Amino acid sequence: MKTEIIMFRKPIPQIYTEELYRRIYFIASEILDFTLSFKDENIQAIEVKITDDADVERLAQKINLTIEAEITTQKILPPKIVWQSSDKSGFEKDVFDRLVEKGLVFEMGEGQLCFGEPFIRLMDALDDKIKDIAISKMGGYEYRYPTLIPTRALEDCGYFNSFPHMLMMVTRLHSDVETYEAFAREYGNKKGIDSYVLNYCNNTDYCLPPTMCYHTYHHMRNTESNENRVVTSKGKSFRFESKYFRTLERLWDFTIREIVFMGSKDFVLECRQKFMEASFALIESLDLKGHCEVASDPFFCSPDTASKIFNQKMQKLKYELRLNIEEDKTIAAASFNFHDQFFGQRFNIKKSDSNWISTGCVGFGIERLAYVFACKHGLDEDKWVKILDGVKTL
Amino acid sequence: MEDNKQKIQAFIYEILNNMVVSDDQDIFELGVVNSLFAMQIVLFVEKEFGICFQDNDLDLENFNSINNINNFIGKKKNIIAC
Numbered sequence: 001m002k003t004e005i006i007m008f009r010k011p012i013p014q015i016y017t018e019e020l021y022r023r024i025y026f027i028a029s030e031i032l033d034f035t036l037s038f039k040d041e042n043i044q045a046i047e048v049k050i051t052d053d054a055d056v057e058r059l060a061q062k063i064n065l066t067i068e069a070e071i072t073t074q075k076i077l078p079p080k081i082v083w084q085s086s087d088k089s090g091f092e093k094d095v096f097d098r099l100v101e102k103g104l105v106f107e108m109g110e111g112q113l114c115f116g117e118p119f120i121r122l123m124d125a126l127d128d129k130i131k132d133i134a135i136s137k138m139g140g141y142e143y144r145y146p147t148l149i150p151t152r153a154l155e156d157c158g159y160f161n162s163f164p165h166m167l168m169m170v171t172r173l174h175s176d177v178e179t180y181e182a183f184a185r186e187y188g189n190k191k192g193i194d195s196y197v198l199n200y201c202n203n204t205d206y207c208l209p210p211t212m213c214y215h216t217y218h219h220m221r222n223t224e225s226n227e228n229r230v231v232t233s234k235g236k237s238f239r240f241e242s243k244y245f246r247t248l249e250r251l252w253d254f255t256i257r258e259i260v261f262m263g264s265k266d267f268v269l270e271c272r273q274k275f276m277e278a279s280f281a282l283i284e285s286l287d288l289k290g291h292c293e294v295a296s297d298p299f300f301c302s303p304d305t306a307s308k309i310f311n312q313k314m315q316k317l318k319y320e321l322r323l324n325i326e327e328d329k330t331i332a333a334a335s336f337n338f339h340d341q342f343f344g345q346r347f348n349i350k351k352s353d354s355n356w357i358s359t360g361c362v363g364f365g366i367e368r369l370a371y372v373f374a375c376k377h378g379l380d381e382d383k384w385v386k387i388l389d390g391v392k393t394l
Numbered sequence: 395m396e397d398n399k400q401k402i403q404a405f406i407y408e409i410l411n412n413m414v415v416s417d418d419q420d421i422f423e424l425g426v427v428n429s430l431f432a433m434q435i436v437l438f439v440e441k442e443f444g445i446c447f448q449d450n451d452l453d454l455e456n457f458n459s460i461n462n463i464n465n466f467i468g469k470k471k472n473i474i475a476c
Contacts, residue, residue, distance in 0.1 A: 075436060078450075307429060307433035307434075310433045311429040311432040314453075314454045341425060
């Protein structure tokens with residue numbers, strides 16, 4: 001490993017710090033760690049720890065090109081907070097380390113955790129509260145989807161144009177006895193599995209799903225109905241977060257409770273608003289601290305990145321529920337999204353008058369919500385039960 | 395001011411492929427604009443009228459119709475909107 005300081009071609013204003021920070025590890029896999037260097041309200045350089053074989057000149061070019069194409073083209077909008085919880089103080093310390101020490105959480109890989117009781121009960125109980133809003137309050141219907149999602153469905157969702165850096169694909173050895181024999185020979189001669197295995201793979205037809213709502217659009221593809229509908233599901237979602245994985249705050253492999261609204265535009269917007277209000281009430285009942293703000297998705301590597309982010313924020317297409325894990329630190333535990341007719345059109349889902357439906361969705365990260373809960377209330381299960389039992393039926 | 399409005403109309407009609415819209419029509423409600431549109435309007439206003447945006451200026455209400463864009467430019471240039 002070596003350390004290098006890479007100067008930016010031009011210092012960039014501090015307002016771009018967050019947008020730059022969240023992209024660095026995706027610029028090159030040789031970057032192992034980094035620190036931004038500030039001077040006079042600008043970011044002027046980055047100190048990187050990189051692999052010994054990294055080409056520093058090429059890396060500097062990649063970083064500067066990314067800044068010019070993706071970062072400084074953005075118009076940064078000031079935060080727009082639409083809800084703030086009542087003030088709550090007092091957070092637990094070192095929660096993740098304590099969870100690991102007590103055997104409630106075990107690190108299985110990069111951004112991959114194993115959970116034990118009673119943390120599983122906590123996650124299930126919190127999920128039940130959200131599911132209850134979807135079904136009892138919003139008249140939702142639950143489905144259970146497979147984990148794999150067809151690559152074609154992700155293409156129709158526009159995922160490859162927007163978030164290629166996060167995609168995790170699934171392949172397999174080409175289904176042919178000669179392939180298996182050739183692979184077995186090479187595997188027998190090599191020490192372990194490496195990228196050579198890809199030479200024996202052909203298929204790109206399935207991916208790991210980055211979110212749950214895509215399953216629902218794929219499920220409803222080519223259907224027509226005049227009914228306004230609410231669908232809920234829970235399942236595993238997967239996003240390559242590079243080296244950004246951290247405690248339960250950011251995982252590669254996590255659980256989403258998803259609620260999808262489908263129908264007229266007014267219905268979808270009303271549902272989104274209702275669900276937001278019910279969620280805020282739930283957060284207060286759980287005695288958690290946080291706020292809700294206008295947000296955007298992590299678009300990357302598209303000439304339209306800046307425009308897409310700007311459009312989402314200007315039109316308030318996405319809100320994020322950010323909950324405190326420390327006095328001054330929040331994580332995004334849920335998002336509330338409006339897609340207009342985007343998915344209706346892409347998946348040919350129509351109303352009886354042949355117009356495409358509008359859609360919206362709400363996604364809660366269950367591990368994150370449970371972590372927020374533990375950071376506020378500690379690791380005493382008796383205390384958890386008291387708080388959860390005290391939540392009013394919404 | 396009338397010159398400004400004509401420039402705005404020309405720009406909007408071009409983006410909408412000559413679709414007819416009234417000056418008070420909410421362009422985002424039409425369902426025909428894509429995700430680039432918001433940025434295109436802002437960049438057009440910056441470049442064509444030399445406007446420097448402050449944080450609070452970047453509100454959809456200032457850009458969602460020909461009249462609102464015209465009024466916004468008028469306010470920024472201290473000219474009363476027609």
